[in-house]
Amino acid sequence: MVKVKVFDSKEATSRKRVAAAAPQHDAASFHAVVEARRSVRIYADEEVPEDVMRRCLASAQLAPNSSNLQVWEAHWVRNPDQRRELARICMGQPAAVTAPELVVFVARPDRWREHNEWMIRRLKSDPKTPAKGLQYFEKITKLVYTLGPWGVFRPFKWVWFTVRGWSTPTPREPLSLAQLATWAHKSTALACAHYMLALRAEGFDSCPMEGFDAWRVRRLLGLPRGAKVTMVISAGRRAEGGVYGPRFRFDLDTFVKEHV
Ligand SMILES: Cc1cc2nc3c(=O)[nH]c(=O)nc-3n(C[C@H](O)[C@H](O)[C@H](O)COP(=O)(O)O)c2cc1C
Incomplete structure (x- = not known):
């Protein structure tokens, strides 16, 4: 059997590494941003300043990602005709139609x-x-x-x-193109979360959407078949009534499973 040492824990812990400084942050502000982010379906008639968009996209790129291979792209659709068409491809959802900005987050497993x-x-x-x-x-x-x-x-x-897995822990995926796509979607989805939180921190709002025709999105953006559309995210300033209702989550214990 081929022996490959994927990770040598003894060596990793013994080697002297330069610790990056761990800065202190205002945790309360962070949690306030997380709590204030809501999916907004109707936006006010107001632009998102270009510098805000650029900062939020740069924050998105700082998301953790698998092997740091960065198999993701954020297609900022700035052309008004293309944006209108994209909103149509997003099933004409108000979250897309009323939004001043649309960004398509694309996983690129084909580019690894x-x-x-x-x-x-x-x-x-x-x-x-x-x-x-x-x-x-x-x-x-x-x-x-x-x-x-x-x-x-x-x-x-x-x-x-x-x-190999019989005797030792072994990573068993990806074994198919679908699993490779899932791998790329994971990292891309984290970039999406960064982007939406950054928008909220800047005082703007967003709505992630998977209600779209992925084939048409790819065609609109000139993307190959290997490119996988993770989400389209609209952005803007929330209009009055733009959030459809109070936030609801199941009880925390349906989510957090403690293994003590
Ligand atoms: C992957 C994904 C796809 C979604 N697709 C849509 C969508 O197509 N249209 C929509 O209005 N909201 C969509 N949402 C928003 C969810 O409905 C929303 O996040 C959820 O109801 C929780 O509400 P909150 O974001 O305000 O906390 C999507 C969210 C995610 C994460």
Whole structure:
């Protein structure tokens, strides 16, 4: 059996690492932003300033993402005709039609290999890059995310994951294009959350939408089939009555499962 050390916990904890400073924040302000964010379905007739949009998109890009491969894109649809068409493709929902801004968040599992090469190039250009860091992108990511042309490696990977998994914890996915898409959607969805919270922190509002025709969205933006639309997010200033009702969540214990 092939032996691959995915993560050496002893080495990771023993090695001397430079700790990044952990700044203190105003936690109350953060929680207030989280609580104040609501999905807004009707927006006021007011623009979102361009610098606000740019800051919020930059915050979105700071979201954590798998292997830092950044297989995501935020398509800011600024052309008024395209935006009208996008709102139509979003089933004419008021959250899209009344919004001054629409951003389409797109997962790009099809670009992981290219981004992996960007990472390798960047790491190689820095003489301080530890060998392990480079090895991660030269070996591990390739092993984990490669499915082969028409998925020919999938059965071999399945056997390898399964056999290895009998004796040792083994990451078992992705084994299909659908799982690779899920992988990319996870990171993209985190960018969406960052974006919406950043908008609220700036005093603006948003609505995430998956009520759209993904095929038409891809065609409108000129995206290939391998690009997967995660969400369309509208943004603007909430109008009176733009939030449809009080916020409701099930009891916290339906969500938080404590294993003590
Ligand atoms: C992935 C996703 C898709 C959603 N799609 C839509 C949508 O198409 N239209 C809509 O009006 N709201 C949509 N929502 C908003 C949810 O309905 C909303 O987040 C939920 O009701 C909770 O309300 P809150 O966001 O105000 O806390 C979506 C939310 C998410 C996360």
